[in-house]
Amino acid sequence: MIPTFVFVHGSGSSGHSWSATQREMASRGHRTLAIDLPGRGAGFTTAYHEQDLETFATEPSVMSGLTSDDFARPVIDAVQRVRHHGPVVLVAHSFGGLPVTAAANAIPELIDRVVYIAAQCPVDRAPGEYPALPEWSSSALFPATAPLLVGDPSRQGFVRVNWRGADRAQRDALRKAISGELTEEQFLQVVVTSQPDEVFWLTGQDWDRRADKDSWGRIPHTFVRLTEDRSMPLAAQDLYIAEGDALTPDNPFDVRDLASSHAGFFRRPAGLAGILDDLSVRAGAGSR
Template identity: 45%
Template sequence: MTTNRETPRHATATATADHHGDRRPPTLVFIHGTNSPSFMWSGLISELTLRGHRGVAVDLPGHGDEAFIPRAYQAPQDLEALATEPSPLAKITIDDYVERVVEVVRRARRHGPVILVGASQGGVTVSRVGNAIPDLLDRVVYVAAYCCVDLPNLNAYLSTPENSDSLLPQVTQAMVADPAILGVSRLNWRSADPEVIRGIKECLAGDFTEEAMTRLLNMLEPDETAGIPMADARGEAQTWGRIPRTYVRFTLDRLIPPALQDRFINEADRLTPDNPTDVRSVAAPHVGPFGRPELVEIFSELAGR
């Protein structure tokens, strides 16, 4: 079942402030998706900061300043070595991701409410953190993100009918190693195959210009720990389910199709009928970019409640 429902902007206008009775301005804590650094949020955070809001983007373990770039990934590339070079991300788990974010949320909560935001695979960490520390979160926000409720993990949703239009296989064409052997999903964003790059663009970036696409490819990181899609990521009614939530649908998303995004929304609302999802829709491809004006307006409003 899909939904075209949009929550009126005033319908939950006091939800965040009333959740803890704390009227101090909130801190928005942003979690990136797979094979990405926190820099993906920089444009959005810059615009929100200029409007007087507070925001911080978290680099999950093994990403951003801690990213591992295989020697064989550099130019000139050694594709044979790239398929076998060990990665420290193989030892990282979802628990490490949760621990990192919980630490940031605890620090931010000393200064007022916290709104936790995740994009794409970052939704897995959002749900797990929501289960762990629901009383420290005033809202959770999913931006075209996996929000598992009925099925146990991200991977289980990949074979659902709602995901049938996903172009994920066009991205996995760039995979250069067996995740089961290497322990990471290693993607060669610098592939010399134009068809691989075309497929990545169609799936992730929609109508990005060639210049914007090149910048995106140079921002993405080759390694992602392989265990996250199989990690239990279900939001639990008695913990996560008590937190007000927003889902920002990307209607042009070809990685997580709108039908699957709607399934996440509907499952969450069935689990917590007294805490319905605040739904927003933006005509954007999977990677945004997140600094686009529509998203700035949405987060400015959420932060201003």
């Protein structure tokens, strides 16, 4: 049977980020669905567009009231809907690994494979504990975004980033951290579509949803290592893989390498599509 690929985006992004991947997958005969996680569009206010920073800094956000359950729900709903058509391959990028892991814990019987593309897969500790580990120390993402933060996420309950306020030097630091293969002009297109507001998942018990051996552990899982990633270093990616393998030694990660920065593969979708194309054969043959 032909599987459906359900794509889940990362932080500061939306389902739109998968457009080129979906076109490439469609040209190969695959069925796909890219979902939006909650709160997309929050922060795209008049104050943000006009760079009225005083007003922008005080505007509330729907992100402040959202929970991990709110983020898992659209993933679960999407899987339940498309499952009627056959096998399901759930694909996560970056932060998207958190709601995808929660969904895999909740409905393992409906998912034929989970694919993590440099995505978070917490096993031994809460998600917010990983960025403080040595494996994350070389990440260029946090230093690049720090000057653009608006307010204190821990006090306001959400993350607000003034992407459009970045000067050339700051944009270049962001580009190198996120999509080093892109030109300055290409990266500007990323900046203008980046979501200003995002949920603050780094603290709080609510986001402590780790991969469960008896549910998540039943599902075949693949980890796509992005070998040029400067946002989630290879050491951090390998840590998620090692912890997952220790949790389910009889069902280890199927590990694939892709020569890409953290988000560069979105612009060059053929590499990822080739990996997913191969996995579709396994999912179709092994449909449960």
